[in-house]
Amino acid sequence: MYILLANFSFLEIWYVTSTVPNMLANFLTETKTISFSGCFLQFYFFFSMGTTETFFLSIMAFDRYLAICRPLHYPSIMTVRPCIRMGACCWVCGFTCFLLPVYLISQLPFCGPNTIDHFLCDPGPLMKLSCVPAPATEVTCAIFNSVLIFSTFLFTSSSYTLVIRAVLRVPSADGWRKAFSTCGSHLAVVSLFYGSIMVMYVSPTAGNAAGIQKIVTLFYSVLTPLFNPLIYSLRNKEMKEALRKLFRTLRFAQRQSLKTSNSKFMCV
Numbered sequence: 001m002y003i004l005l006a007n008f009s010f011l012e013i014w015y016v017t018s019t020v021p022n023m024l025a026n027f028l029t030e031t032k033t034i035s036f037s038g039c040f041l042q043f044y045f046f047f048s049m050g051t052t053e054t055f056f057l058s059i060m061a062f063d064r065y066l067a068i069c070r071p072l073h074y075p076s077i078m079t080v081r082p083c084i085r086m087g088a089c090c091w092v093c094g095f096t097c098f099l100l101p102v103y104l105i106s107q108l109p110f111c112g113p114n115t116i117d118h119f120l121c122d123p124g125p126l127m128k129l130s131c132v133p134a135p136a137t138e139v140t141c142a143i144f145n146s147v148l149i150f151s152t153f154l155f156t157s158s159s160y161t162l163v164i165r166a167v168l169r170v171p172s173a174d175g176w177r178k179a180f181s182t183c184g185s186h187l188a189v190v191s192l193f194y195g196s197i198m199v200m201y202v203s204p205t206a207g208n209a210a211g212i213q214k215i216v217t218l219f220y221s222v223l224t225p226l227f228n229p230l231i232y233s234l235r236n237k238e239m240k241e242a243l244r245k246l247f248r249t250l251r252f253a254q255r256q257s258l259k260t261s262n263s264k265f266m267c268v
Helices: 002-017 020-028 036-069 080-097 099-106 123-128 135-168 173-201 210-233 237-267
Strands: none
Touching: 002 020, 002 036, 002 080, 002 210, 036 080, 036 099, 036 123, 036 135, 036 173, 080 099, 099 123, 099 135, 123 135, 135 173, 173 210
16 A cells, blocks of 8 residues: 555656646746647646556555455555556556547647647647647547546446445444545545546536636646645544644634633723
8 A cells, every 4th residue: 555655646746746836937927938849748747647646546446445355365465566566557557548639639730829728738728729620639538538537437436335335244333444544535535536637527517618627627736636645644643643732732722812802801
């Protein structure tokens, strides 16, 4: 699990780095430009790492399935070598899958003002800049996105369906608590990530106003990676105890301030 988490954390760092620095530079400067090659490099790396993330989430769900549903076989199946192989497979597949959409969109003729109504090079705004309609490219990209998202989501959801079935058979409440604490953080990350990308690339919202698309893109490209470290850290006992102390300190400070304000009111 920790080998996969280390790969996932490393991936999240570069996933955010591919868009956020350029986005902040555009916010802070008046020259909001990006070269043609830079735009398509951002397009390729951002969506390749997003694709790699879907593969890692699937493999991590499978890892949780083996840990809960096949606990006796887990130490012999999920050894270091298979984990490294699966991680390498996720990286290779993620960075080769998006070569076709990037190539197809890069071959479109761009002869207009070339102003992207977005804060990153997204396929939808890029195809709108084309001088001629490209229905074949749009259909190909839509099919590619749908197959990729639904196949990985079905694999992940199937793994968790089997996990939930196994947990419900556990007679003790302590067993339920341990099982859900093992899967809870990963399930929260999966829900945040797939919920946002499905709204963007699968639901009818993809054809809505540019403002909605920007908000949804901001959520899965910046906010979700920001929440993920906190979600996984909640499994750590020291982190939980530190948060409890913080909340107790805040409550105590709030009570003291209320007492102080009440005493001042009585004196007046």
